[in-house]
Amino acid sequence: MAIVNVTPDSFSDGGQFDSVQEAVERALRYVEEGADWLDIGGESTRPGAAAVDVNEELERVIPVIEGIRQHSSVPISIDTSKAQVMQAAVESGATMINDVCALQQPGALDVAAKLQVPICLMHMQGTPRTMQQNPHYNNVVEDVLHFLDTRKQACIEAGIALDDILFDPGYGFGKSVSHNYSLVAGIASLAATGHKVLVGMSRKSMIGAVTGRPVEDRLAGSIVLATLAMQNGAHILRVHDVKETVDAVKIFQTYQQYAN
Template sequence: MGFSLTTITSPQVMGILNVTPDSFSDGGVNLTYDNAVESALRMIEQGAHIIDIGGESTRPGAQAVSESEELDRVIPVIEAIRARSDVPISLDTSKTQVMREGLVAGASMINDVNALRADGAIAVVAEYQVPVCLMHMQGQPRTMQQNPTYVDVVADVKAFLQERLQACVNGGINSAEVALDPGFGFGKSVAHNYTLLNATPELLALGQPVLIGISRKSMLGAVTDKPVEQRLASSVAAATIAANFGAHLIRVHDVDETVDALKVVAATKNYQ
């Protein structure tokens, strides 16, 4: 596998590949094997540094998917991409057995919205010694947006991520290979989301790589009044802001445009 978060020296674009019928933005587009593989290869050609494959939607109100169904969706696609490219593959899952089988199939990283809280999840990542991203979520996908409340959203998110980081280290995971994700839209109001985006430097001060995933999300629609299919400009703006703050991983649907935007960020930082 060979992928390490320690080699990241500038913001990396993580292309989203949802192999699901019900994801909020691209549900159903990549549900067939051929479409999924074609989409992944196109994103790689456009400059994606990592492909993030998910087989279960985590949008607000999403229904749970069985382990066997999730495996049927993601394993053939991981194998096909790995056979055609050496690009790192991130597996977006919270299920321990899906993590294990995905890593065997060729995944290079685990991206878990549940922050490795499932039984045995930490042990699997420690066994395979791969990078992992831990995300903050208040509640569960089916109910998380009903009434999200915090005493201090930044402090609360930081405390949770620090606690999960320590749990990973205690379980044998190398701290240098743990990225943190504040979880935009996962149990947060619009105001919470923008407060967290503006607090990216505080998250970076924790000393871990930070993943920012805002692409096409409702927090963008709330300020632009645009439907999900018309959020390209606002998504690229959010990615640019995150990259300028110094985020390490930018998770997006629109790879081509985001790669261009981050080249401008890199050039600006290098020329100062």
């Protein structure tokens, strides 16, 4: 899953796509490089990020989705927590909702149920503005599993099909470095629930904290984490560096043929 942030302030690629044309061209290039999904986001959720109103978010993402749809039928995920954006994005061609708030914002659960597209529920402790202020868990893997199971039940009660629910442990969203790496090892526990697991660790601070590398120099760490995620049962890798990650996936899958 290739990340296409149409934002001025995302932690890694904010401001890179200052026009609809640039964003669409980059998205189509990701597809050529092997992306199976495109994840379009119009509001940064990095620690301390400012909120974006619904109209501005719509103005950022809808033209990009429409532009991609003029050239490609690739599955598109809309990265949003707002019900109105979910509705408009799916009507414009998005085929999945990726929500860092796990459908807890006003109207989101009802709209998602009505749209009948796959939903990725992510765990976050706190909000993007506060989430890194001393996050605490009794047992991070068990606590995240409990939260996601609770949100899954809410989805089922709202009429969302069980097979349409994906889990994302939310790396960097209200987690310390140790929490994040515990959750890498914990991917197997998430996968054991039977739900597809989406992971997003690409270029994140959990890499920089270990390697000392700045955001723009975290490719090697991102590839290692993607490989560990696959080994532990992740189904979807949400990444910035598509071509390199596709190579890693091919090597891992070839290795698995001989290892088994």
